[in-house]
Structure formats: C-alpha cells, structure tokens
Amino acid sequence: MVDTHGAGPALRQSSETPARTASGYGMLVLMLVALVVLVFSATQLKVQPWAPWVLIASVLVFTFVSIGFYLLQPNQAVVITLFGDYKGTDRTTGLRWTWPWMTKKKLSVRANNIISERIKVNDLRGNPIEMAAQVVWRVTDSAQALFDVDDYKSFVVVQIEAAVRTIGSRYPYDDFEHQEVTLRGNHDQVGGELRTELIARLRVAGITVDECGFTHLAYAQEIAGAMLRRQQAQAVVAARQTLVEGAVGMVEMALDQLSAKNVVELDDERRAAMVSNLMVVLCGERDTQPIVNAGSLYQ
Known part of the structure; x- marks a missing residue:
C-alpha cells in the first residue's frame, strides 16, 4: 500500500486469521506406526530384499511427521509463517501438527x-x-x-x-x-x-x-515541602472560614432569640459587645474563662 500524499510507503496493518492445522493425536498414531514398521524392516534387512526400501520410507515418514508437532497450552497462540509469509494463527490447545516447512512462533495471550x-x-x-x-x-x-x-x-x-x-x-x-x-x-x-x-x-x-x-x-521532592506548607495554609484558611461562618450564624440566632423572647433589651453598643464576646468564645482556639461583671457595661 502506497501513501497518496507522497510521503512514501505506508504501514500495512496485519490482521489475525485462523491457521489450517491438524490435531496432533492422529499424526502421533501415524508416527508410531512408522516407528513399528521401521523396527520391523530393520530386523528383515538380511532376509527380505524389500526391507531396505521400507526402512528408508519409514524413516522419512517418521522424521517428516515428528518435525510438525507443537504443543499449545491454554491462552497461548502460535503464529505460522511460510518463508516469511503469514499463514495464520492457531489458538487450539493440546497437541497440534502442521507441515514441517512451516515456521512456528509461540506467544502468550494471557493477561x-x-x-x-x-x-x-x-x-x-x-x-x-x-x-x-x-x-x-x-x-x-x-x-x-x-x-x-x-x-x-x-x-x-x-x-x-x-x-x-x-x-x-x-x-x-x-x-x-x-x-x-x-x-x-x-x-x-x-x-x-x-x-x-x-x-x-x-x-x-x-x-x-x-x-x-x-x-x-x-x-516532586524539590517542591514537596513548599506544597505541603501551602496545603496546610489552605486547610487552616478553609477551617477558619467554616468556623467563622458557623459562629456568625450562632450569634445571629442568639440575638434573634433574645429579642424575640424579650429576655433583655440591647442597644447598639450592648449588641456590639455581645457579638464581640460571642465571636471570641466561638472562634477562640483555647477554652474561655468566664468573668462576672457586677457593674454595668458603662462602668
């Protein structure tokens, strides 16, 4: 395949196809038969004139069949080529057989x-x-x-x-x-x-x-310390923001309930003082120490 943009030959994408192979068990029987014939003809070399020809034929058959065997385990595949030309992939497990002139290369398809x-x-x-x-x-x-x-x-x-x-x-x-x-x-x-x-x-x-x-x-190590301090500062700011938002809501609720139930009448100055005291209590990092004021706010 040639690139139409003039950049030279383009890569041809391969695709897996099933290979034409045979079960190895039938060929195993044939190889054993050839072995038996080989042994028998070897014992008849000095007796029968046909024995040398049968011996040669059985050796060729035994060698031809034995070269074509290969074994596949589960989740294995064998890629078969002929003089560099792709002929297919066999994924059938067990004892397999193909022509001896075929080149076989195994690879795993497991995870x-x-x-x-x-x-x-x-x-x-x-x-x-x-x-x-x-x-x-x-x-x-x-x-x-x-x-x-x-x-x-x-x-x-x-x-x-x-x-x-x-x-x-x-x-x-x-x-x-x-x-x-x-x-x-x-x-x-x-x-x-x-x-x-x-x-x-x-x-x-x-x-x-x-x-x-x-x-x-x-x-990275060169900025890990600085980024850690940055994260800590952001966490402190976020925590303070949440704390202040909650404290403002609680102060607002306290003032509204005091006014609604007529517990105490507060002018602007007393309201500001109460807000200040409540914010200190709610936002402070340490436990507050109560102080009893026996006089008035203006003394």
Whole structure:
C-alpha cells in the first residue's frame, strides 16, 4: 500500500486469521506406526530384499511427521509463517501438527501486569510531580503484535510512559476548593482516561488494556515541602472560614432569640459587645474563662 500524499510507503496493518492445522493425536498414531514398521524392516534387512526400501520410507515418514508437532497450552497462540509469509494463527490447545516447512512462533495471550517506573511530569499548573502506573494488558491480535511493531513488550512499556505523561499534564495535581478534576481527587475518572489513552496507543500492536491505575502520585521532592506548607495554609484558611461562618450564624440566632423572647433589651453598643464576646468564645482556639461583671457595661 502506497501513501497518496507522497510521503512514501505506508504501514500495512496485519490482521489475525485462523491457521489450517491438524490435531496432533492422529499424526502421533501415524508416527508410531512408522516407528513399528521401521523396527520391523530393520530386523528383515538380511532376509527380505524389500526391507531396505521400507526402512528408508519409514524413516522419512517418521522424521517428516515428528518435525510438525507443537504443543499449545491454554491462552497461548502460535503464529505460522511460510518463508516469511503469514499463514495464520492457531489458538487450539493440546497437541497440534502442521507441515514441517512451516515456521512456528509461540506467544502468550494471557493477561500481563506491569508497573511502570516513576517518572517526573509537569501537571496542568506546571508543578513537577512524580507518577507511576500499574497496567494489566494482553495480546488480542497476534499478527499485529508480531508483525506491526518490532518488539511488542518494549512497545507497551514506552507507550505506558507516554500515556502517563499525557494524562499527568492534562490535570492539576490538587485543587483544595474541589472546583475542577484533579489527579489526586478523581482517581476513577483519571484512571479511566488513562485506560482509554492506552487502548488507543496500543491498538496498532494488537494489544488491549483490561485495567490500569496509578501506584504512585506525589509532588516532586524539590517542591514537596513548599506544597505541603501551602496545603496546610489552605486547610487552616478553609477551617477558619467554616468556623467563622458557623459562629456568625450562632450569634445571629442568639440575638434573634433574645429579642424575640424579650429576655433583655440591647442597644447598639450592648449588641456590639455581645457579638464581640460571642465571636471570641466561638472562634477562640483555647477554652474561655468566664468573668462576672457586677457593674454595668458603662462602668
């Protein structure tokens, strides 16, 4: 296939097809029969004139049949080629047989688990962070895995690193106000996007991703201390804000109930003093010590 844009030959995508192979058990019986004939003809070499010809034929049959055997376990496949031409893939388990001149290459279609190396990535806000991912992948198309990429296992490792970098730069590491999607606060969503990204990247190699997620996610060491202090400051501010909002509500409720039940008549100055005292009591970090005022507010 030629590229119509003039960039040269384009990559031809392979596709897995079933191979024409035979069960090895029938051929095993034929090989045993050839072995029996071989032994019998060897004992008749000095007696019968036909014995040498039968011996040669049985040796050829025994050798021809024995070379074509191969064994497949569950979740294994064998790719069969003839002088470099792809002839199909056999996934039938057990003892199998094909023509001796066919080249056979086994590969596993079982699930593989890989944990990537920790890599340094700049998040959406430019902060350097460290990330590592755990990916469960498997081969779905043996022809693509062997013929469309040079080394599909190395290809998986490289594409995992590239996908982690892409996802890591797409979101900020953290957002204390929870107004946007973050790497730390939205594991399921970000992990789903990482899986989608990996499936798209590995499709060319006939590989799919069953599961993935982050095994390590943290600020880089050079800014970890500063970001920790920033998070602590943001937490203190948020806690103070919540505390003040609650205290204001309680003061408002107290003043409304005092006025509604005519417990005490408060002018503006007394109201301000009560508000000040209540805010100190409610917002203070230490236990308050009550003071009994025997006089009036103006003394």
